[in-house]
Amino acid sequence: MPIDIIPLKTEMQARSNHLRNQGKTIGFVPTMGYLHEGHLSLMRLAKSMADTLVVSIFVNPTQFGPGEDLGAYPRDFERDQSLCRKEGVDMLFYPTASQMYGPRFQTFIALEQLPLHLCGISRPAFFRGVATVVTKLFNIVKPNTAIFGQKDYQQLRVIRQLVQDLDLDIQITSGPTVRESDGLAMSSRNAYLSASQRPSALTLYQALCQTRNRIENGLTDANALIQSAVSLVLSFPETAVDYIAICDPDTLEDIQTVDRPAIMALAVKVGKTRLIDNMML
Numbered sequence: 001m002p003i004d005i006i007p008l009k010t011e012m013q014a015r016s017n018h019l020r021n022q023g024k025t026i027g028f029v030p031t032m033g034y035l036h037e038g039h040l041s042l043m044r045l046a047k048s049m050a051d052t053l054v055v056s057i058f059v060n061p062t063q064f065g066p067g068e069d070l071g072a073y074p075r076d077f078e079r080d081q082s083l084c085r086k087e088g089v090d091m092l093f094y095p096t097a098s099q100m101y102g103p104r105f106q107t108f109i110a111l112e113q114l115p116l117h118l119c120g121i122s123r124p125a126f127f128r129g130v131a132t133v134v135t136k137l138f139n140i141v142k143p144n145t146a147i148f149g150q151k152d153y154q155q156l157r158v159i160r161q162l163v164q165d166l167d168l169d170i171q172i173t174s175g176p177t178v179r180e181s182d183g184l185a186m187s188s189r190n191a192y193l194s195a196s197q198r199p200s201a202l203t204l205y206q207a208l209c210q211t212r213n214r215i216e217n218g219l220t221d222a223n224a225l226i227q228s229a230v231s232l233v234l235s236f237p238e239t240a241v242d243y244i245a246i247c248d249p250d251t252l253e254d255i256q257t258v259d260r261p262a263i264m265a266l267a268v269k270v271g272k273t274r275l276i277d278n279m280m281l
């Protein structure tokens with residue numbers, strides 16, 4: 001079956017209204033495209049939870065800061081489309097930036113606390129852009145359920161929070177991080193890595209595993225754990241640490257002692273490529 005590609009938000013809304021009037025449920029996976037197995041795993045999850053599967057591909061300009069990689073972000077719509085077809089995606093919402101943001105666009109969704117941590121520190125406009133575009137996509141696609149990856153843990157927390165705070169009637173489900181066979185978390189941005197940089201990218205996962213092992217061996221001092229993780233990362237060529245944090249999984253505030261559930265999250269630059277990963281401790 002050919003996949004339905006929908007570039008217009010009014011058409012997407014009309015199609016979703018029609019489905020909902022027929023009593024059909026809609027599962028939704030928002031993406032920025034350049035799809036990989038991580039995205040596909042979320043599509044399979046969504047398909048198992050709803051009658052109709054809608055995927056969006058939109059490289060959202062409002063979540064990129066000045067000097068970030070908006071222009072360079074990898075794109076391959078033909079390949080994405082055929083992957084979506086193989087996964088049984090029913091509709092692919094594929095708007096342009098001007099379709100999503102009109103000339104006098106001026107309304108944003110901004111959370112007060114969650115963006116003060118982790119990625120929000122070096123990317124101050126990022127979560128405002130994410131929260132805004134996801135809210136818009138929810139209003140356009142009208143899903144019953146939407147799936148997000150744990151790979152972007154802070155983003156998942158932001159979306160769960162906005163759904164709760166704004167009383168959106170949408171079920172949010174998360175899917176586990178899909179990794180390459182050596183442990184590197186799949187990401188569209190891995191395409192930026194040169195062959196010589198690729199081994200350094202593995203340092204994120206190694207730092208997470210090292211920390212988990214140390215905790216299993218009885219270490220609980222978060223600062224000491226973070227210092228060893230920083231040393232490990234910096235022992236690889238071309239790496240720079242944006243942040244390495246051990247924090248409360250709900251508030252994302254730093255914790256001092258790992259004597260309760262915690263999440264370790266890190267952002268590392270390998271050359272010019274900024275990579276993130278996380279692990280529950």
Ligand code: AMP
Binds near residue numbers: 031148149151175178
């Ligand atoms: P993106 O296209 O990078 O904006 O990601 C779209 C969705 O896919 C988000 O919910 C991400 O968290 C999720 N995602 C990205 N990478 C992975 C991965 N390696 N495993 C699972 N989900 C992922």
